[in-house]
């Protein structure tokens with residue numbers, strides 16, 4: 001599933017419900033018993049509708065056709081009808097004395113869109129399905145009239161990751177970004193419908209609804225995000241400056257200017273969101289040949305099932321259960337040749353019990369090795385909270401859900417890879433900084449992107465940014481936060497933000513920024529639990545049952561308690577805080593600043 005609590009995480013449902021039959025009388029103040037009954041009945045209806053909608057969505061994303069698109073749109077519409085109706089009904093019980101659990105569920109039900117007009121619901125659901133299908137099917141065809149030349153996103157991403165030919169990189173970048181304008185009008189219509197649904201539930205707009213999902217006001221959440229960004233910005237700045245110098249060595253001053261933003265096509269990633277694919281050209285100078293996990297995986301012809309097996313083994317080494325047989329039977333692990341699918345990796349909690357799956361077009365690369373651990377993090381969260389009530393089948397907040405698997409991937413250290421036979425030697429002392437740099441190119445480089453995607457959407461949803469200004473606002477943020485620029489002037493009526501999966505599929509993104517910070521807090525706490533002493537970046541909790549128990553205790557809570565409590569269970573602190581990520585990269589920060597100072601000195605000569 002998309003793990004969008006506002007859409008799917010047990011929030012929605014089927015055909016019209018007649019509240020006269022199941023809920024409280026329509027007049028007077030409801031009693032506690034009536035309120036509890038309402039929550040109980042609503043929860044069951046939502047669960048049933050979510051399961052139906054998810055199944056339809058699973059089929060669609062695994063087999064994109066006009067019919068599966070229509071079928072999924074129908075089920076989402078039904079879900080929207082029921083969740084909207086229940087959201088509205090729920091308001092009647094606000095303030096009634098009831099259990100803490102029911103109060104949480106009641107509040108959760110109201111974090112939803114409410115569209116009363118069936119035509120509007122249908123349009124909303126149709127556009128949502130059509131946009132994610134368009135994204136999934138999109139191909140760039142370098143030779144317009146030759147379908148054989150067409151390249152899917154996976155192939156384009158491979159070029160972005162491995163080619164060092166700036167002209168080719170630019171062509172591929174522009175090619176992919178030329179596809180999203182086809183659904184720009186739909187997106188604008190969708191935003192208007194979504195806002196209508198949010199306003200009907202008393203929110204200023206959909207962005208405010210999204211920001212209301214963190215047990216604080218939308219304004220406070222904005223401040224929290226900014227506070228965290230300010231904490232990590234100096235680290236990003238050091239990495240960015242170092243990257244500029246190294247990129248300039250590869251591409252020259254013509255491609256990479258000494259000041260001002262750097263063109264987006266040179267970062268080894270379609271969205272310049274992670275830069276670890278550039279490691280071979282960014283690695284510390286004079287470093288003896290370094291290890292490359294992608295090469296090992298490719299050479300050994302590690303299959304998608306084996307990739308998933310490595311990840312499963314990490315989780316079971318912590319004391320967690322083996323994945324159910326159905327996971328292996330029903331998951332999609334490689335890109336089918338004969339049909340269109342949504343390849344963007346996702347994890348699915350199909351029946352809220354045992355039927356957990358992932359859908360991912362796995363290739364034997366280091367990037368996918370990390371992503372498979374990420375996806376299984378979602379799956380192990382699903383399995384851990386299955387005994388909670390259905391409304392609590394969710395992450396403590398959505399950042400937690402995204403952080404679980406990444407926390408495990410932080411334990412994929414050189415020592416760990418050696419233990420499982422994917423590496424023969426350990427890095428020498430001078431190579432260690434390279435290992436840390438590689439990690440920073442993934443985790444630190446991501447921070448501003450993780451922040452700005454929703455900063456842009458908040459402005460779109462609030463109406464501050466209108467469709468004529470989508471690209472202008474997008475590139476202002478990309479320049480301000482990431483320090484990057486469009487490889488070519490903006491297109492008239494362009495839609496560059498729509499070239500990102502989460503915009504086309506309307507999946508909130510602030511969760512990944514939070515996860516990037518949280519995973520280091522989790523890692524630090526688990527390493528401590530495991531009795532580890534030493535630099536945080538060399539710790540692996542592999543095979544440590546005590547750390548596993550600590551992790552599992554938090555996972556089991558699902559969303560039954562406010563997230564600060566879940567955080568406290570695991571870390572002892574109830575505040576999201578960037579000190580762990582800063583600690584982790586502290587030796588690298590010193591090294592980067594030294595390198596940058598040396599460069600400045602030599603440039604002045």
Ligand code: X8Z
Pocket residue numbers: 344345346371374512
């Ligand atoms: O979308 C994802 C996961 C699925 S929840 C593969 N991620 C973000 C992205 O790809 O943009 C993981 C990191 C950020």
Ligand code: ZN
Pocket residue numbers: 374375378401402
């Ligand atoms: Zn995820």
